Amino acid sequence: MKQWFAYLVFVAALLGGSFAVSAQEEPMRVPVDAQALKIQTASGEKSFGLEIADTDQKRSAGLMYRKDFPADRAMIFVFGEERPVMMWMANTPLPLDMLFVRNDGSIARVAENTVPFSKDIVASGEPAAFVIEVNAGIAAKLGIKAGDTVKHRIICGQCQ
Template sequence: MAVMLCGLLVGGAVAAQMQSLEIVGKTGVHVFTVEIATTDQEREVGLMYRKSLPDGQGMLFDFRPEQQVSMWMKNTYIPLDMIFIRGDGTILRIAENTEPLSTRIIASGGPVAGVLEVSGGTAKKLGIAAGDRVAHPLFKSR
């Protein structure tokens, strides 16, 4: 099981694409603009070294095919919510308000196809929960 880092490349390189993603749950539809991390290098660096992450934005890590995933917050300066998403687009679990600069391992808790990182506290504020559905081309509909 590989440890994936959450961050941004030093020097300002950013994940290649920005896309729209929706989370549909009991509290309604929540739309995010996300950077897509698909390469090993993009996934390794993630949101490192960033000083802020605006509301409504995040990073989506593509881990297809589904697999157990472990992340950490090394070199990540802002708290994040890590939303672990199954291949069918359902949220498996959420690690809320992860601790900045920590090397503590944060495990997916089961096989996932993707991880969405948003500003810490976003899931609670919007009522996003395990079982909610994520609409994005990375995930297959049931």
């Protein structure tokens, strides 16, 4: 009888675990904000449709499990204050460029071509209030560099 009960507990744990894995592997879909994100570069203004990750749940999920992300799209992670930020690429199949942004909208650091599925830390290098993710290669292609300015209501309210 004890063996039978142990077997049932084992099977239940396996089933529960497999359901949890299935649910976790579903990518998060965030609606595109009505206002575009704009980045002022040396070669002019670049515009992106923006997905906003502004809750713990959204920041934790980010672009995990996403196999599609348009070239004209960005996701912003909102931290609410400047602080050292550490990101990683666990469960993220797409290579990304990460833009670490200060409270004033200036880009502090650009981490290009982050490695899919890597658990290595990608650090801001200095305090940042936001991280913007775009597809790998976009920063180089559009000339986005540290010192460029990002504009969106989530960063600067009514930006001019």
